[in-house]
Amino acid sequence: MNKALELKERILGRIFSEDAIYERIKDLCLMGSRFAGTESEKEAQQYMLKFLKAQGIDAFTHEFEYQGWIRGECSFDIESSKFKKEFPAISLVLAPSTHGETVEGNIIDGKGGSETELNRIKDSIPGKILMINSGDTEEGWLHRRIKYANAVDFGAKVFVFANHNPGQLFPTGSVRSNRIGEIPAIGISKETYELVKEIITKEDHVNCKVKVSNETPRLTSKHIIWEIPGEIKDEVIVIGGHYDGHDIGQGAVDNAASIAAILELARLYKKFNYVPKRTLRFIAFAVEEFGVVGSTIYANDVDLSDVVAMINLDGLVGHIPKHITCSGIEDLFVEINILKNQLLYDPKISKNIVTASDNYPFFLKGIPNVCIFGEKPDPRVGRGYGHTSADTFDKITRLDAKLSLAFAFVFIDVFSRIEKFPKRLSENEIIKILRDTKLEDQLKLLEKWPFK
Ligand SMILES: [Zn+2]
Numbered sequence: 001m002n003k004a005l006e007l008k009e010r011i012l013g014r015i016f017s018e019d020a021i022y023e024r025i026k027d028l029c030l031m032g033s034r035f036a037g038t039e040s041e042k043e044a045q046q047y048m049l050k051f052l053k054a055q056g057i058d059a060f061t062h063e064f065e066y067q068g069w070i071r072g073e074c075s076f077d078i079e080s081s082k083f084k085k086e087f088p089a090i091s092l093v094l095a096p097s098t099h100g101e102t103v104e105g106n107i108i109d110g111k112g113g114s115e116t117e118l119n120r121i122k123d124s125i126p127g128k129i130l131m132i133n134s135g136d137t138e139e140g141w142l143h144r145r146i147k148y149a150n151a152v153d154f155g156a157k158v159f160v161f162a163n164h165n166p167g168q169l170f171p172t173g174s175v176r177s178n179r180i181g182e183i184p185a186i187g188i189s190k191e192t193y194e195l196v197k198e199i200i201t202k203e204d205h206v207n208c209k210v211k212v213s214n215e216t217p218r219l220t221s222k223h224i225i226w227e228i229p230g231e232i233k234d235e236v237i238v239i240g241g242h243y244d245g246h247d248i249g250q251g252a253v254d255n256a257a258s259i260a261a262i263l264e265l266a267r268l269y270k271k272f273n274y275v276p277k278r279t280l281r282f283i284a285f286a287v288e289e290f291g292v293v294g295s296t297i298y299a300n301d302v303d304l305s306d307v308v309a310m311i312n313l314d315g316l317v318g319h320i321p322k323h324i325t326c327s328g329i330e331d332l333f334v335e336i337n338i339l340k341n342q343l344l345y346d347p348k349i350s351k352n353i354v355t356a357s358d359n360y361p362f363f364l365k366g367i368p369n370v371c372i373f374g375e376k377p378d379p380r381v382g383r384g385y386g387h388t389s390a391d392t393f394d395k396i397t398r399l400d401a402k403l404s405l406a407f408a409f410v411f412i413d414v415f416s417r418i419e420k421f422p423k424r425l426s427e428n429e430i431i432k433i434l435r436d437t438k439l440e441d442q443l444k445l446l447e448k449w450p451f452k
Contacts, residue, residue, distance in 0.1 A: 008413065011268050012406055020267070021401045024260035025252065025317070028243075029393040034256070035247035036287040037068045037219050044243050044259075048224045048284055051263055055270045059226040064297045066287050067178050068219030069094050071247055074186055076160075077209040078107070083199055087192045089210075090248060092148075092161060093174040094290060095185035097214045103184060105129050105157055107208035109197055112137030113147035118154045126155030129208045133193060134171050135164030142442070143356055145291065148175040149445040152182050158210050159185040162193035169388040172246050177291025177447055184212050221286040223298060228269050230279040230416065236306045237416055238281050238367075240295065240358045241313040242288030249389040251289075253374070257317035257396055259284055261405045268409070277416040278308065285358045288314075292360060292448075299361035308421045310369040311412065312359035315386070317396055317404040318374025320345065324411075325352040325371045327359065328433035331422035332368045342414045344407050348375055353437060355448060364450060366425035372411070374404070427451065 015021070027047065032040030045061075052059040076089035106128050111117045113132030116139060118125065132147045144161060151159040159181075163171045168189045175181040188196075200206045224243070227236075241258035245251015262282050268274070287294035316322070324347050326333040333351050340349065354360065354371040362369045385391045425433070431451055434440055443449040 007272055007274060011272055011274065011409060014268060015406045015409065016402050019398055021260055021264045021405045022396070022398045024263055025257045025396060025401060026393050028256035028260055029250040029252050033245045033247045033249060033251055034243055036066070036221055036244050036290055037070060038247060041221065041244060041286070045222060045224060048243070048263065052226055052266060055267050057226050057266055057270065059224055061222040061224055062298055062302065063220055063222040064294065064301070065218060065220050066290065066293050066297070067094070067180065068217045069180070069290070070215040070217070072097065072213035072215065074212045075210070076186055076188065078196055078199060079207045079209070080199060080203040080205060082203065087188060088170070089186045089188045089192070090170045090172060091212045091214055092159070092172055092185040092187055093246070094176050094179070095181050095212065095214065096183070096216070098184055098210065098212050100213070102209050102211045103129070103158055104207060104209050107131060107160070107196065107200060107206055109200065110151070112142070113150055114139045114142055115150060118150055122154060127157050129158040129160060129210065130156035131160040131162055131193060131196065133162040133164045143446065144173045145175060145177065146442055146445050148181060148185060157183060159183055161185060161187045163187070163190045163388070165384060166190050167390065169390055170248065171387055172248055173387050174289060174291045178293045180216050184210055186210060186212065221294060223286050223294060224284040226266065226282050228266070228276055228280040228282070230276040232278045234306055235278045235308045236281050237278050238283060238307050238310040238362065239313070239412060240283040240285050240310065241316070242285040242294070242358055244286055244289050245391070246289055246387055250392045252391050252393045252396060253318045254315050254386045254391055255288070255313070256393070257401065257404070258313035258315065261313065261316055261408050264405055265409060265412070276413065280412065280416065288358055292356060292358060295358035296361040299365055304365055304367065307367055309415070310359055310362040310367050311415065312354070312357055312369065312371040313408065314357040314371060315373035316408060317401050319400070320403060321375050322347040322372055322407055323375040324349050325354050326350065327353045327363050327369050328437055329368055329422060329425065332370070335418055335422065336370065339414045339418070342410070344410045353433070353439065355439065355443060355446070360448065364430065366427070366430060368422045372408070
């Protein structure tokens with residue numbers, strides 16, 4: 001048997017014969033959310049640096065400043081002639097404080113919150129407290145930040161984001177990227193949403209009161225970066241994933257488990273003296289949950305001239321199959337399909353463009369990129385338990401963790417051997433892809449359209 005294959009088999013055997021990946025996931029989840037600006041974020045940085053040092057890897061950091069946000073109290077009251085109740089609610093990330101004031105007004109339902117849906121009730125929105133649910137809109141799935149931007153544009157006074165999944169879970173997430181939003185924004189459970197909708201259809205005058213107190217300091221954070229030199233040293237593949245989660249939970253699938261996977265890869269590579277075809281630059285990204293802030297700053301700050309491709313892991317461990325998105329890049333889609341037969345098991349391969357994760361800033365630089373995540377309909381991935389307090393380590397099985405790590409190991413190995421990577425996209429080619437996929441308007445609402 002040839003040496004490279006023998007080494008690959010030994011590493012795969014080791015992945016399945018020990019529980020290291022699962023222990024690593026638990027370590028990262030038990031330290032807390034790793035939410036930007038918290039002590040657990042600092043603890044995660046120290047944990048990664050210490051772990052890498054123990055493997056004999058010199059990691060370095062990339063520090064940056066960003067718009068911080070610290071959660072405070074939140075109250076949500078509903079009053080009518082027959083009904084008076086305070087419901088549990090939480091503020092969304094980067095939503096402003098009401099500075100001790102209570103914001104008061106009528107509450108209405110904006111359903112999925114797409115432009116079409118809101119246009120239908122446009123005259124009744126200005127000055128109102130607007131509920132929008134996290135489920136699909138009439139035009140399909142829309143990111144929370146687009147729904148918030150729509151609520152602001154239509155003149156709502158408060159954005160109430162209701163979970164579309166049951167379980168008394170509050171959804172969270174950022175409302176803007178690296179800046180404080182214009183109007184208060186709170187998350188409520190599906191059960192609260194259904195009850196409030198019922199009250200407003202039965203009664204004429206339903207008053208709603210919202211009070212939130214959040215702090216908004218400027219803060220700094222850092223990415224943790226390390227390299228595994230390849231046979232072709234000066235061609236680099238960036239492999240990234242964010243280590244921050246949301247402050248209301250553990251952020252286990254999103255995204256502690258992906259970080260556990262890249263740390264385990266570091267350990268296994270060193271242990272078995274594995275040399276990849278090209279140099280692998282691993283980056284544990286900070287401050288992704290504030291609107292892909294950390295990786296955007298990184299991609300704009302750092303010389304990326306030696307980077308030939310980028311692999312982003314966001315929700316890698318969650319479910320089989322894996323979904324590999326090729327960012328609308330035809331040549332990359334062809335290449336990934338060619339190497340499909342060498343993978344451990346069949347993934348879903350698509351030309352989808354993930355714009356709300358750490359691959360997107362690299363896409364905007366024209367770099368061929370993929371995002372890998374566990375595919376729906378498993379409730380553990382995406383906006384099932386994701387971005388709620390239920391995204392916890394116990395949802396991940398040991399087998400899933402091992403299968404996901406093994407998949408990542410094999411994928412990165414064969415990906416790094418691609419004969420010739422597609423060349424970088426020009427600005428015109430990037431714009432064409434985004435226009436062809438009808439993403440331009442959405443990206444403008446998200447403030448993720450850097451072109452003229
Ligand atoms: Zn994520």
